[in-house]
Amino acid sequence: MAGIPPTTAERRDYDDHMHATVIYGPHDVRVEDVPDPVLVHPADAVVRVTHACICGSDLWAYQGVAAREPGQRIGHEFLGVVESTGADVTGVKPGDTVVAPFVWSDGVCEFCREGLHTSCPVGGFWGQPGSDGGQGEAVRVPYADGTLVKLPSGLGDAELVKILALSDVMSTGHHAALAAGVRRGGTVAVVGDGAVGLCGVLAAHRLGAERIIALGRHDARTALARRFGATDVVPERGDEAIAVVRELTGGQGAHAVIEAVGTEQSMRTAIGVARDGGAVGFVGVPHGGSAGVDIGDMFGRNVALRGGVAPARAYIPELLADVLAGTLDPSPVFDATVGLDGVPGGYAAMNDRKALKVLVRPHGGAV
Amino acid sequence: MAGIPPTTAERRDYDDHMHATVIYGPHDVRVEDVPDPVLVHPADAVVRVTHACICGSDLWAYQGVAAREPGQRIGHEFLGVVESTGADVTGVKPGDTVVAPFVWSDGVCEFCREGLHTSCPVGGFWGQPGSDGGQGEAVRVPYADGTLVKLPSGLGDAELVKILALSDVMSTGHHAALAAGVRRGGTVAVVGDGAVGLCGVLAAHRLGAERIIALGRHDARTALARRFGATDVVPERGDEAIAVVRELTGGQGAHAVIEAVGTEQSMRTAIGVARDGGAVGFVGVPHGGSAGVDIGDMFGRNVALRGGVAPARAYIPELLADVLAGTLDPSPVFDATVGLDGVPGGYAAMNDRKALKVLVRPHGGAV
Numbered sequence: 001m002a003g004i005p006p007t008t009a010e011r012r013d014y015d016d017h018m019h020a021t022v023i024y025g026p027h028d029v030r031v032e033d034v035p036d037p038v039l040v041h042p043a044d045a046v047v048r049v050t051h052a053c054i055c056g057s058d059l060w061a062y063q064g065v066a067a068r069e070p071g072q073r074i075g076h077e078f079l080g081v082v083e084s085t086g087a088d089v090t091g092v093k094p095g096d097t098v099v100a101p102f103v104w105s106d107g108v109c110e111f112c113r114e115g116l117h118t119s120c121p122v123g124g125f126w127g128q129p130g131s132d133g134g135q136g137e138a139v140r141v142p143y144a145d146g147t148l149v150k151l152p153s154g155l156g157d158a159e160l161v162k163i164l165a166l167s168d169v170m171s172t173g174h175h176a177a178l179a180a181g182v183r184r185g186g187t188v189a190v191v192g193d194g195a196v197g198l199c200g201v202l203a204a205h206r207l208g209a210e211r212i213i214a215l216g217r218h219d220a221r222t223a224l225a226r227r228f229g230a231t232d233v234v235p236e237r238g239d240e241a242i243a244v245v246r247e248l249t250g251g252q253g254a255h256a257v258i259e260a261v262g263t264e265q266s267m268r269t270a271i272g273v274a275r276d277g278g279a280v281g282f283v284g285v286p287h288g289g290s291a292g293v294d295i296g297d298m299f300g301r302n303v304a305l306r307g308g309v310a311p312a313r314a315y316i317p318e319l320l321a322d323v324l325a326g327t328l329d330p331s332p333v334f335d336a337t338v339g340l341d342g343v344p345g346g347y348a349a350m351n352d353r354k355a356l357k358v359l360v361r362p363h364g365g366a367v
Numbered sequence: 368m369a370g371i372p373p374t375t376a377e378r379r380d381y382d383d384h385m386h387a388t389v390i391y392g393p394h395d396v397r398v399e400d401v402p403d404p405v406l407v408h409p410a411d412a413v414v415r416v417t418h419a420c421i422c423g424s425d426l427w428a429y430q431g432v433a434a435r436e437p438g439q440r441i442g443h444e445f446l447g448v449v450e451s452t453g454a455d456v457t458g459v460k461p462g463d464t465v466v467a468p469f470v471w472s473d474g475v476c477e478f479c480r481e482g483l484h485t486s487c488p489v490g491g492f493w494g495q496p497g498s499d500g501g502q503g504e505a506v507r508v509p510y511a512d513g514t515l516v517k518l519p520s521g522l523g524d525a526e527l528v529k530i531l532a533l534s535d536v537m538s539t540g541h542h543a544a545l546a547a548g549v550r551r552g553g554t555v556a557v558v559g560d561g562a563v564g565l566c567g568v569l570a571a572h573r574l575g576a577e578r579i580i581a582l583g584r585h586d587a588r589t590a591l592a593r594r595f596g597a598t599d600v601v602p603e604r605g606d607e608a609i610a611v612v613r614e615l616t617g618g619q620g621a622h623a624v625i626e627a628v629g630t631e632q633s634m635r636t637a638i639g640v641a642r643d644g645g646a647v648g649f650v651g652v653p654h655g656g657s658a659g660v661d662i663g664d665m666f667g668r669n670v671a672l673r674g675g676v677a678p679a680r681a682y683i684p685e686l687l688a689d690v691l692a693g694t695l696d697p698s699p700v701f702d703a704t705v706g707l708d709g710v711p712g713g714y715a716a717m718n719d720r721k722a723l724k725v726l727v728r729p730h731g732g733a734v
Binding site: 111114116118119179267276277279282285286288289290291293294295296298299300301302303304305306307308309311 | 478481483485486546634643644646649652653655656657658660661662663665666667668669670671672673674675676678
């Protein structure tokens, strides 16, 4: 496709190629030379990626559980600087620092106006065939005005790393907390001690939950859960975990449960620890099918199941305000940093649970 | 067990036996001589049943899909006159006309105070082993103060028949509508043209839904759906029904979906016709397991699943006010009437879909 000439040219100092992460199959993630992104539509922008990261959901593709076409780009969380904009773009300009949610969307359709940007009819996921992924030097952003959130100028690196987490993991934790109906003074259980679960703890704490029970057994992760606001840690799993959570809650279970894994067992546990009349907010990409959804138990106890792919674009402004105010900091979920060449190793580290969540700096720079 | 002497004696004019409906197995429902109910606990009342009915959920037992011990009583919807009360009962007295929800509850526990009477720790279902069923001459009512709703004196039979529907079917339709998030001006789809589905239509209309799409293909039932407020009737099923509902809603589906069947296919259809970000309110006793719960579809489109056994006790006062004000009349769901001896035939008629819902007059009386 021929590129539309940018309204402003502030090109990176390369030839027509850049480096980006490409997935070929299970355990086969490579960093390769790919064409530089160019403006294709007048609503596009090209963003130079300064901060990206690897998501737990990328591991489903890495493990081969979620199918990918060989050669697809990968990575859906990024923050960077606008390099060029199409003729229709008015909300951002070259030089602006921006954060992208993990789904692009036009910002003007009925769903976007309602705050469900993930259902925008022209929306899409970074890395889907024909699009760039976040784990690369630059990204062509469709519907730049609808998709990107402009950041204040002059932010330091530490602030940018916090804000990077809003692109997915923190927004997803927040979505789970809302879907689970977390309320001030309530009791929350969080199934899953990955980065999303930990951000669910942080989101529940932010929303005023009084008691937050984190289910997990990895010391570093449960320590972070406590730092994020967990009041109790339950290392048990399955039926034992259900029994312990019930014991901790006077036999009743938790008003709100965050399911942040996506397996049959995690869903079964989440429903099992919910209090009658409560809700499970599920954000773990469901790879367990519905076998863990005990509909008879849900029916008898009026337990609701709510959630899904988080409309991060809807949440970023509110969460960003808290980050800028200094009251919200999800950045401790990043416990390793790599350059672009280190991305395949980052996948392996996360897959082996040696890293919780890996920060990627495509253009280098120390933490 | 020895009975506690009633504080007031206004006994029925029989010996120590009465007639009640007993289930022995699939298609084996009998009306038999059983002991008269007597007060056992100080919080009990004995109610002489003037109006009862047969529920679609009774058919699950009748068909053998839901297990029952041979000899269990059956019937969980009734209205009648208080005959005697235990020493602790203060809210009703002999001679009062009362309606019972389909679950008894103490009215004072945490769940009852929250309006989730179906989760009362000492609650139970009429007909469970050791209890009376509604399809009989009289019922011992545990926790009479918490369970029974006293009606104004002097109501005519037509009003009482309307109020009988609040014991389950109308309250369940209302629960489904609330669980589905029906809102003024919204679009609702109702899966199931049984009495609960039809009451779901009526409940959605009462809550101000602008468009109500009833899925059903039986002329008499869809006619009643239209009378209750349905604006559209879709006779198709399964994927075809999903396609038609989407076509009727500009491709989007319904904001709120009422699932009033409980099979795998009905659940699949309900989720399929929901608009992104919408909710399915499910009240059909789930006999299809979770196979119809497409968790991947729910995830991608943020469709919620909420509902369960309806806390009718919480809803009766509000719905009763509307019946008494003349703005709510669910009684057209009753399309046949029998005396107690006609109950087995009533089951057969409903099972053969020759009757929608059968009214039972244990002590006779014409409609």
